Amino acid sequence: MLMHFQADQAPADQAHAAGTPVLALEGITKAFPGVKALDGVSLRLYSGEVTALVGENGAGKSTVVKTLTGIYQPDGGAILVDGAPVQFPTAQDAARSGVTAIHQETVLFDELSVAENIFLGHAPRWRFGLIDWRSMQARAGEILRGIGAEIDPATRLRDLGIANKHLVAIARALSVDARVVIMDEPTAALSHKEIEELYELVEKLKAQGKAILFISHKFDEIFRIADRYTVFRDGQFIGDGLISEIDEAALVKMMVGRDVSQVFPDRQSAPGEEVLQVVGYSHPTEFDEIGFSLKRGEILGFYGLVGAGRSEFMQALFGITRPSKGVTKIEGELAVVRSPAEAIAQGIVYVPEDRGQQGAITAMPIFQNVTLPSLGRTSRRGFLKLAEEFRLAREYTERLDLRAASLDTPVGSLSGGNQQKVVIAKWLATKPRVIILDEPTKGIDIGSKAAVHEFMAELAAQGLAVIMVSSEIPEILGMSDRVIVMREGRIAAELEGDDLTPETLVRHAAGI
């Protein structure tokens, strides 16, 4: 068995019996402010073979896809096509070299026909640049038949079901004489039967000699259709080899077996009495029979793959959506939560994942952002007491060590880290009993991450009950007293103590 755990080691040469890779990345580095997304990674794709790219969220898979398709420019390293170095300054250049991607969320146009969607941007033309509709229709039909899709190219896209839309996306990817096809979580939105059809399609593409990069979290599917694997972790190349020479356990170990690079605050957790009890929360399409209890001073982690229904459940708990069934008890009392306003009144607050979109109101001054959910306490009969507002805003911004010229400053003019502090101050000012943090450190740099972790520990120490939704295994392991793993809308496991290991988390989340 060939495995390479060293980041700086080159890919195994013995495994490359298939000759020169169609497309190869060698020592690619890509940094964003504060984050090194890719650190000298290598990836090789061979004609007629499926290579699975495996890694946790944040391992650098998406960045690699964007580098391969000309959306990002690498800071260092080389891209080789048939062994010759090339550059992809734009997405068109990548397409011209035969690299094409089918994205997680397919980018198609509902109001255009199937043929137009397939050839948008590179339609066959007559003289004077007019579109040759007839040959476009004919070629679209050819491509669709080639992948076994029975779709009339003249159909409007909006009239197709999700699975057929996906086939159109694949046809679009193939319409540019693709040699390399990148499939980024292609089965995420498909039913069981559709997934089988996709596997057949992948086999067809292999037979046509295309090199396929297959990105997936699902181990069953990786072992079913991939010929090779490449593992990334934290933006580093960990190892690669033939699927036939590795098993699931070894692959999981390569994925998560990290040396702990992050330091988490040392917590003496001493959970107090029960604050929140959730019983049988269900939703027709998103989650089923979610139940747990939460104590004062406890940090409860929610782990799962993207799309496991964690955020959807939290939104129901916070009253944004209504569960079809289920009961919430706060300190033993039945709590009615039909809207966010009622949740806040009951002492439950939710710090959403997308702080840009769902967090701060950037045109508003700092103090108004902070007091927005607490206006009940800083107003009388609908009239605001500005002095009270300033006092409250000052108290909580100072607690978070927020530095700004004045509390009158619009939040939009603050740096990202400071905006985050405003959002957190806003929620603390409501004096909550339960705080739900959805991906609290997503997209922020290491330094700020440590500050957020420190702060979470402090909140718990003050007796607040914390629910932390996170997709990062180190964060889940480093911060939680207890972890609930969700898979496909259900609780897959509740783990604590010695059961809490990277392997158990991944196993329960992926269902292996």
Place this chain on the structure above:
Amino acid sequence: MLQRLISSREALLLGAIAVLLALIATRFPGFIAPGNLAHVFNDTSPLILLAIGQMIVILTKCIDLSVAANLALTGMVVAMINVSFPGVPVAVILAVALALGTLMGMVNGLLVWKLQIPPIVVTLGTMTIFRGIIFLISDGKWVNSHEMSEGFKAFPRAELLGLPMLSWVALVAVAVFAVVMTRTRLGRAFYAVGGNPHAAVYTGLDVGRTQFWAFTISGALAGITGYLWVSRYAVAYVDIAGGFELDVVAACVIGGISIAGGVGTVGGALLGALFLGVIKNALPVVDISPFWQLAISGAAIIIAVAVNARAARVKGRIILKSAEQAA
């Protein structure tokens, strides 16, 4: 602080109005006599009233195109009441106008809130419906000056401390809504909902309900203005204030109210309306044809939007630490 005051949109607009007045004064000095300025203000009062309502609606990321039709329908109804029951006191007429306008605003608000129809579609529809109702109840006939009672016509002209009632109503509305927007929870909610609807939801605000209140206020102001308009011009017919909704939106845009929502002040709406009012009143006296008048109003709108867009760009995120200190 001083710098912020000078660079604020309101100050910029006030400066623009001053420059405009100075230019007009070089050709027609009488224009800037206090008496004439008071006249210009009075003439602009209906626009000010509607612009305040429209500003609140635009703040919540909506638009109300039905204000002029609301005004016309309310005006027609109170005029017909006056014709049939000349004895009904002005106070009652005002109450009826306020109630009727409010009701129409609520209809808009409910359609936006409960059925989630885009506001531009809702108000385009109700605009046509309101005009249609005027036609139905009036048979397309005019209510003329001689049919109206003296008391009915006298109210907007009645003077208090040298200013006509019409001006006073506008001034009171400016004062009341300046307080509402800056000192009440409802006012704060308008800014929050328009500034970032997603974030507003998480802070416990009901976006739809807040938009409902914005339309309700806009309707109430249009209703009051309906009576004032009809009694001032002493005539009511189907097409009064036709196209006036566009002047109202224009006043808001010139006044720095962001069409994207969440940014704007009562002062901005007031100054935007006055800017248009000055142009409309001045151009005839400085002998510029009405065609130029339209072109100049249009140019003012585009310039205002361009200036606002620039201001918004400059206000992007400051990344450099040194720049953050300086700002």
